[in-house]
Amino acid sequence: xxxxxxxxxxxxxxxxxxxxxxxxxxxxxxxxxxxxxxxxxxxxxxxxxxxxxxxxxxxxxxxxxxxxxxxxxxxxxxxxxxxxxxxxxxxxxxxx
Numbered sequence: 565x566x567x568x569x570x571x572x573x574x575x576x577x578x579x580x581x582x583x584x585x586x587x588x589x590x591x592x593x594x595x596x597x598x599x600x601x602x603x604x605x606x607x608x609x610x611x612x613x614x615x616x617x618x619x620x621x622x623x624x625x626x627x628x629x630x631x632x633x634x635x636x637x638x639x640x641x642x643x644x645x646x647x648x649x650x651x652x653x654x655x656x657x658x659x660x
Contacts, residue, residue, distance in 0.1 A: 578609055
């Protein structure tokens with residue numbers, strides 16, 4: 565809950581600062597460019613938590629895959645250089 569509250573505070577602080585800056589734009593012709601820039605910053609601020617959550621999900625999946633591969637490698641009986649470890653890995657995979 566505190567994470568959401570912190571995000572909301574930071575978001576509204578950003579919007580307030582950008583709103584103040586929008587009134588300080590010197591010429592009216594630059595206002596549309598500045599408003600576009602503000603829109604991009606707000607979109608990035610809104611998407612940032614979603615993207616970080618997705619990245620965390622991908623990281624967990626990578627760790628699960630690495631753990632599965634290491635467990636499969638531990639089950640392989642490797643007798644030295646005369647055997648190809650990669651062939652043993654894939655043969656062991658086919659037997660399951």
